[in-house]
Amino acid sequence: MKPLEGMGEDELIARLVRLVPTGQAEEGPGDDCAVMDDGGMNLVLLKTDALVEGVHFVRDADARRVGWKAVARVVSDFAAMGGTPERFLVTLALPASMTLDWVENFYRGMGTCFERYGAVLVGGETCRVPVGSAAVISIAATGRVERGNVVMRSGGNLGDAIWVTGVLGGSLAGKHLDFTPRLDQARWLVKHFKPTAMMDLSDGVARDLPRLAKASSCGFQLDLSAMPLCEGCDVKQALEDGEDFELLFTFPEGQGLEREWQQKFPALKLTKIGRLVKPGEGDELKGGWDHFR
């Protein structure tokens, strides 16, 4: 029996989805959200995400910030599809040693994020895990996106520039609990310069860009010298740290995007970090890539 250890999440999911009926989603599991078409003006977005104690947060982390992060991660996924979040369900699987204070502060943190991004909590579940087990927080949510504004990972075209918002790397220094999901920026983008493909950077450029490129049937060429670095970080950290929750998207150059971005969001960097190329052409870069891993 093959143990899960050492198996990549992408490989695992690809094996598993063959075993169940997976419905009529425009894209199967693999994009930032599932996209459902009920025939209305808007498409329905569905997302589930989890935080594990000892992996995504530590017990003595400020519970309010953990609550913010739990919701903000999912808001970031809706943003990555060009959509907006709506309704949240939260499942808390907690050891009995967890304090009421912790849980209340976690809810307060969630509440701040709900209010900031116009979402609501509509249901939840609490249950106990055995003594010694890690707490697991699972968030599920629905969102929506106008039919014409939805952006998948798969729409990137040969020659498109690859763009990234903000600066990358250094999430573990604390940023990962306080990040701002780029919902406002994503909504502005889909309305004014519709990206051809988009996702949020949860696992780092090194893991996420290959996913976007593969979904778009392209390779990619990176300009490592252009990588926007978080203060104190090197290129390796910017590529691999993960939990940046910045937008990664593709859009052709020369259409005025940079100029209008700077006027609209002067405080947030927008950087061109490369371009989509033919699948074969990108291969050489993949070599340089592995070097960083």
Place this chain on the structure above:
Amino acid sequence: MKPLEGMGEDELIARLVRLVPTGQAEEGPGDDCAVMDDGGMNLVLLKTDALVEGVHFVRDADARRVGWKAVARVVSDFAAMGGTPERFLVTLALPASMTLDWVENFYRGMGTCFERYGAVLVGGETCRVPVGSAAVISIAATGRVERGNVVMRSGGNLGDAIWVTGVLGGSLAGKHLDFTPRLDQARWLVKHFKPTAMMDLSDGVARDLPRLAKASSCGFQLDLSAMPLCEGCDVKQALEDGEDFELLFTFPEGQGLEREWQQKFPALKLTKIGRLVKPGEGDELKGGWDHFR
């Protein structure tokens, strides 16, 4: 700091929902599903549920049966609202020692349940828990119910008879992994004899009936001698074992329900176990109640 230990789930949820924006659901958290009105012909149902290793299943349990149970529990919740399940999201928080075989069989078990009840998987998430931690499986799902067919816990009326499907107790002997959610029966009920209030029995009559009665602003009077017992179980077990996943509902006597039920579902018992009374009147029974706890 008050520890969670010893705090009831109902009390905890009541404290927590005050801390966040909770939206426009017809009923707040507390019913079997959240009910959302988007203005269409159908209401949208949302549900989240979790299974914890060592609590809801053991590691050496047949993974296919655990997968069935994970989905069937949620199907049962949609049934309890009078609705049908549609789209599922699954989050697996697993220790690295879990085998691929286990996870694949879990998915196969889910798939069997999806196919039986016309639902699909549209997304998922897998993540690791630290060594020694219990596996946590979190399921979120959407469903729907025709506007006229939705049944809440809160609609019970003074004098309504209290009904229960099937036989109760003995879940731990194995039934809890193989139960049949009463979706067909619930759909038939809402179309032909609309229950005034309904829920599914997940925590046992002893915990669930007081919830239904309270939501309906009633007390209840039980006929313990009428309790339909699973073979080998006594009344105490029937009241307290939980995980029966039978329907508990209220509906007036004398409208032909029993006769038509027997013709439609000859293999499944329908039993009148009591009636809704004034809040005060039920109090005496609550004493007898505590005796059973």
